[in-house]
Amino acid sequence: MKFSEIENINDMKNLFSANSENYERFRPDYPDALYKYIFQYVRSFDQAWDCATGNGQAAKYLSTVFKQVEASDISDGQLDNAYQNFNIHYRQSPAESTPFKDNRFDLITVAQAFHWFNFEQFFREAKRVLKPGGVLAVWTYDLLKIEDRIDQAIGDFYHNVVGPYWESERKHVDRRYGDVKFPFRHVQTETFSIKKEWSLQQLIGYVQTWSSVAKYQKDHRENPVNALHDQLKQLWTHGVYEIIFPTTVFVAFEDQ
Template identity: 45%
Template sequence: MPIKDYFSGHAKIYATFRPDYPNALYDFIYKHLHEKSRAWDCATGNGQVAKHLASMFDEVYATDISNKQLENAVQASNITYSVSSAEHTTFPDNYFDLITVGQALHWFQRELFYKEVMRTAKPNGLLAVWGYAVLSVDESIDELFNKFYTETVGPYWDDARKLVEDQYRSISFPFEEIPAPAFSIAVEWTKQQFAGYLSSWSSTQKFINSNGFNPVDDFITSLKNLWQDDELKNVTFPVFLRLGRIKK
């Protein structure tokens, strides 16, 4: 199976407009840790998660298949970035207290990745995988947004997107699972920020490559009577987590 890299071509857009995960998510994960020595953030992208881990762990190792993504990553003295696939790394055995994957597990060859988790995690370490599902603004905007999501760029989503829509409930997860509550991301965005986020989607970039124009422009124009240029609106993303303890 070929490695899927849908973000190198627009790494700066991705780094600028992707929303941050809530502190409550990290707090829930951290309270189940036995040690906080080393963490591996797999598919780190712009280092969004690695930055948060760096405030808690002595050492953070963050990997991604995209060097372009890593060029835009947040820097910290205790974060080591490297280009690597999720399924094959050079990390030692029994090395990590926590392994994290934010909004990326659906791109992996999961059985191979799980083997790498078993090899590199310490006994009783944790694997935390999470993502965020389809956003909501308000009833009037959501109606137009859902049409854009399903009809305009819908055909350009990779099949793996269905796993996100299902909130990872249908994936295999061969670890001792710790029940997790639902979380959410809440941001205040201008219409321009909303447009930037939509442009960061892999499906939007595929549409642009196929058709030669950005479909977000027309969609944002359709919101002119619903969202003023300088107006801030609340945007909410449901966040889901699967947390597992690694038994050896």
């Protein structure tokens, strides 16, 4: 199921709209170091496009450094809960076909959503709307790390309980987008760590946003996270733990 497969667009919208408020509350944001790494390749801070913006986490940061930010998503539920600022303009649009004019953007960002795209069509669209010398930045984060016993329980849940309910596109995340060929002359890659201090309830809130959980719940008429919660309560011996999301970013451009 891709953004470009119009016959399935409502399925994709529903997948992310149903949990849009939880996305805003529980999805991790991204470290300053990641943005600063990207910005070193950006020539001008006039126009940015945050594609598949979700609740606007990346758009929020971009709005502090760019004059104007366009932020698009196919989910109206996500957009209804997105961060608002005077220089962010939200629109409902698929990634692969937009109303933007040619050669408009200095930077395009895609945060934890690129795997849903039709890669070939999106790359064509990105090249069309980027200015000469413009930059495309794409990043993804892996399954979180806490400590061995908790990691094993979450890993079993991820792979074995809700594993069959992940969309096939999830394999690109598991491979850290290493299986994707970026058709640009220059592609720079760097790794970062998203670090959060979370309680068990915050962790459970995050897991509840997984698309595989929503699909499992729809098929079985029960929430699989309840059993995971019961299991983790036996392992969660501190009030809060440091949660680490290993993150990989790709910065692509033709010329600098």
